[in-house]
Amino acid sequence: MLEPLIPNNVVxxxxxxxxxxxxxxxxxxxxxxxxxxxxxxxxMSHAAFAGASIGMFLGTSAQMAAIAFSVGVAALIGPISDxxxxxxxxxxxxxxALCMAIAIFLISYMQYLGKGLSASALLFGDVISLYREExxxxxxxxxxxxxxxxxxxxxxxxxxxxxxxxxxxGMRVNxxxxxxxxIIAISVALCLNIVGGLLIFVWLVTPxxxxxxxxxxxxxMFILAPLxxxxxxxxxxxxxFEFTLPIAPLxxxLxxxxxxxxxxxxxKRKITTRRH
Amino acid sequence: MSIIxxxxxxxxxxxxxxxxxxxxxxxxxxxxxxxxxxxxxxxxTTLLESINGLVKITHGRATVxxxxxxxxxxxxxxxxxxxxxxxxxxxxxxxxxxxVVMMGRYGRLGLLKRPSEADYRAAERAIRLVGIEDLAQKTxxxxxxxxxxxxxxxHNLAKEPEVLLLDEPFSNxxxxxxxxxxxxxxxLVKGGTPIxxxxxxxxxxxxxxxxxxxxxxxxxxxxxxxxxxxxxxIVRESSFKRAM
Numbered sequence: 412m413l414e415p416l417i418p419n420n421v422v423x424x425x426x427x428x429x430x431x432x433x434x435x436x437x438x439x440x441x442x443x444x445x446x447x448x449x450x451x452x453x454x455m456s457h458a459a460f461a462g463a464s465i466g467m468f469l470g471t472s473a474q475m476a477a478i479a480f481s482v483g484v485a486a487l488i489g490p491i492s493d494x495x496x497x498x499x500x501x502x503x504x505x506x507x508a509l510c511m512a513i514a515i516f517l518i519s520y521m522q523y524l525g526k527g528l529s530a531s532a533l534l535f536g537d538v539i540s541l542y543r544e545e546x547x548x549x550x551x552x553x554x555x556x557x558x559x560x561x562x563x564x565x566x567x568x569x570x571x572x573x574x575x576x577x578x579x580x581g582m583r584v585n586x587x588x589x590x591x592x593x594i595i596a597i598s599v600a601l602c603l604n605i606v607g608g609l610l611i612f613v614w615l616v617t618p619x620x621x622x623x624x625x626x627x628x629x630x631x632m633f634i635l636a637p638l639x640x641x642x643x644x645x646x647x648x649x650x651x652f653e654f655t656l657p658i659a660p661l662x663x664x665l666x667x668x669x670x671x672x673x674x675x676x677x678x679k680r681k682i683t684t685r686r687h
Numbered sequence: 688m689s690i691i692x693x694x695x696x697x698x699x700x701x702x703x704x705x706x707x708x709x710x711x712x713x714x715x716x717x718x719x720x721x722x723x724x725x726x727x728x729x730x731x732t733t734l735l736e737s738i739n740g741l742v743k744i745t746h747g748r749a750t751v752x753x754x755x756x757x758x759x760x761x762x763x764x765x766x767x768x769x770x771x772x773x774x775x776x777x778x779x780x781x782x783x784x785x786x787v788v789m790m791g792r793y794g795r796l797g798l799l800k801r802p803s804e805a806d807y808r809a810a811e812r813a814i815r816l817v818g819i820e821d822l823a824q825k826t827x828x829x830x831x832x833x834x835x836x837x838x839x840x841x842h843n844l845a846k847e848p849e850v851l852l853l854d855e856p857f858s859n860x861x862x863x864x865x866x867x868x869x870x871x872x873x874x875l876v877k878g879g880t881p882i883x884x885x886x887x888x889x890x891x892x893x894x895x896x897x898x899x900x901x902x903x904x905x906x907x908x909x910x911x912x913x914x915x916x917x918x919x920x921i922v923r924e925s926s927f928k929r930a931m
């Protein structure tokens with residue numbers, strides 16, 4: 412897609428992947444951080460991690476297995492929270508532990524069997540060895556995320572404001588909530604190869620947190636968060652290739668640095684010294 | 688047919704070994720001003736949330752606005768306003784008063800539909816009615832508790848509800864704001880919308896006949912019509928007797 416601008420195929424794929432991952436994750440991140448569901452990031456990333464391990468163990472596509480398992484976990488979060496009368500955060504904690512246990516169990520067992528699985532690609536990502544199909548899938552999920560936000564904008568705003576008040580006003584909050592979990596699951600599973608299971612959390616939380624330092628309304632957060640993520644990610648890819656540095660951790664560090672800067676510069680914390 | 692009909696309802700929360708509401712029967716007609724009183728943990732808030740279907744009814748029959756609450760809970764909630772008791776909005780909440788009031792219309796609109804001119808007009812009317820025009824562009828988290836309460840009342844008025852449920856609606860309001868909002872509620876009652884309010888503060892009730900419901904331990908211990916001035920004495924007496 413960006414070949415006319417970036418002639419080097421490897422760099423081009425890396426930039427495209429980072430751009431699409433930034434768009435999808437940061438838009439979802441605005442909803443996630445506002446709903447205090449930050450732990451959904453690490454739960455879904457570890458669900459994808461566990462799914463990929465299952466795929467490798469069974470000798471099938473790791474990515475397809477990661478998507479299927481993540482979607483399965485996403486489908487469980489809502490009903491378990493409802494049935495167990497637990498906060499979604501507590502349910503996420505339980506599922507996170509389960510996913511981690513499955514992943515570690517299978518990786519250890521495969522090593523015992525002499526299958527010699529390396530988990531580093533799943534944990535840390537490998538942005539320079541992506542297939543074109545993976546980038547197309549990421550583009551599709553970015554588009555799906557944008558369409559989701561545009562279609563359900565009023566419902567998303569209402570549940571971001573207060574889930575109980577939204578429900579009391581007669582909205583079908585569960586429908587939107589379950590679709591949101593589904594899109595998060597697919598996005599995280601697809602991003603696993605790019606930034607890895609451990610770093611995906613940065614993309615889901617940090618750009619939205621940066622935007623929240625400056626934005627007073629949700630619409631501008633939905634615009635600023637992906638713009639920040641996109642700019643920092645593209646710069647990170649360029650710097651990674653230019654100075655031969657690991658790209659995903661570099662972008663994560665740059666995003667965190669930007670967040671620190673945003674906190675320092677935020678106008679929201681300014682206290683007026685005016686007397687009138 | 689009454690607009691709210693509860694017949695022998697029981698409601699229970701998951702995990703509880705006994706129901707919160709027990710064998711409760713209540714009828715509320717259009718244009719009634721209903722006050723629900725009683726001691727803490729009598730089941731007053733649970734009763735409101737049973738009426739709009741937020742809490743599951745395990746036994747009995749509940750019909751609101753002609754709809755079966757058990758089967759069509761969210762349809763009921765589209766027609767019933769509910770001002771919740773406890774809310775906290777952090778100072779960084781990125782929604783203005785105007786947006787929050789508009790959200791009151793979203794349930795009626797349904798999925799995927801955008802607000803129309805009529806919706807914006809209804810939200811503007813509610814803001815004007817409650818007298819919070821000066822707060823319209825302010826984010827809700829930066830308002831005082833009393834101002835937030837007014838916004839939540841406007842949120843429900845924008846909905847143009849057929850029934851309005853209020854849980855301790857005046858707890859954060861000063862005397863003049865309380866009197867002003869009582870005037871608005873009186874206007875709704877005169878227009879035929881029943882008001883059902885849970886309260887511990889009975890001063891400043893409008894000078895009309897009140898349908899008083901006193902609850903204790905999940906049951907109705909008194910269901911009478913009385914003057915607004917006698918509400919406090921009757922609630923006090925009924926609660927005291929029960930405590931003895």
